[in-house]
Amino acid sequence: xxxxxxxxxxxxxxxxxxxxxxxxxxxxxxxxxxxxxxxxxxxxxxxxxxxxxxxxxxxxxxxxxxxxxxxxxxxxxxxxxxxxxxxxxxxxxxxxxxxxxxxxxxxxxxx
Amino acid sequence: xxxxxxxxxxxxxxxxxxxxxxxxxxxxxxxxxxxxxxxxxxxxxxxxxxxxxxxxxxxxxxxxxxxxxxxxxxxxxxxxxxxxxxxxxxxxxxxxxxxxxxxxxxxxxxxxxx
Numbered sequence: 001x002x003x004x005x006x007x008x009x010x011x012x013x014x015x016x017x018x019x020x021x022x023x024x025x026x027x028x029x030x031x032x033x034x035x036x037x038x039x040x041x042x043x044x045x046x047x048x049x050x051x052x053x054x055x056x057x058x059x060x061x062x063x064x065x066x067x068x069x070x071x072x073x074x075x076x077x078x079x080x081x082x083x084x085x086x087x088x089x090x091x092x093x094x095x096x097x098x099x100x101x102x103x104x105x106x107x108x109x110x111x
Numbered sequence: 112x113x114x115x116x117x118x119x120x121x122x123x124x125x126x127x128x129x130x131x132x133x134x135x136x137x138x139x140x141x142x143x144x145x146x147x148x149x150x151x152x153x154x155x156x157x158x159x160x161x162x163x164x165x166x167x168x169x170x171x172x173x174x175x176x177x178x179x180x181x182x183x184x185x186x187x188x189x190x191x192x193x194x195x196x197x198x199x200x201x202x203x204x205x206x207x208x209x210x211x212x213x214x215x216x217x218x219x220x221x222x223x224x225x
Contacts (some may be wrong), residue, residue, distance in 0.1 A: 043115075043203070044154065044203075044214075044216045045216065046214060046215070098144070098167060098169060099156065099203075099214065101155070
């Protein structure tokens with residue numbers, strides 16, 4: 001799987017939107033962009049994924065650049081429960097299995 | 112729909128011993144994968160099982176082995192434990208052919224090797 005680059009940490013105020021960036025300049029045409037988050041003392045949790053078009057679900061939105069070399073996970077209103085490590089992962093739908101986690105972005109949400 | 116459950120939640124073993132960790136996959140999922148997460152690091156892929164056979168493996172030595180049972184539950188076995196095996200072991204399940212969709216992870220087993 002191609003590699004991704006994320007900031008080590010970010011901070012946000014509660015109730016404000018959060019934009020978590022991810023660079024993936026070597027992305028291939030069959031790579032899906034996945035986001036997972038890991039709350040303290042829990043396993044990773046699926047957040048959202050997309051291929052080319054922007055995606056929305058109840059948890060977040062995913063904005064994908066037109067050239068697909070970067071993407072942004074958007075939390076519309078951060079809450080204290082959103083404090084977690086967020087992982088951006090590229091996954092080739094043709095090659096099967098492994099999720100290649102990096103170190104992710106540690107999001108701190110302050111009241 | 113039940114999620115992924117892992118047992119035990121915590122375990123302490125002595126160097127050189129063997130350990131077995133267990134995982135029940137989410138209802139409807141037929142593929143199980145295992146990850147090792149050292150403190151402060153992202154999870155690292157160990158291997159995946161589908162139809163009771165290993166169909167993918169990460170960079171882990173043969174002393175890490177596994178099983179998948181007909182009910183899709185799974186075990187991770189680690190022989191000859193080393194201090195560096197101390198980590199959080201995560202199990203994830205998915206539906207084969209829907210790999211582009213999300214995996215469901217358990218909360219993990221915290222293994223400490225002393």
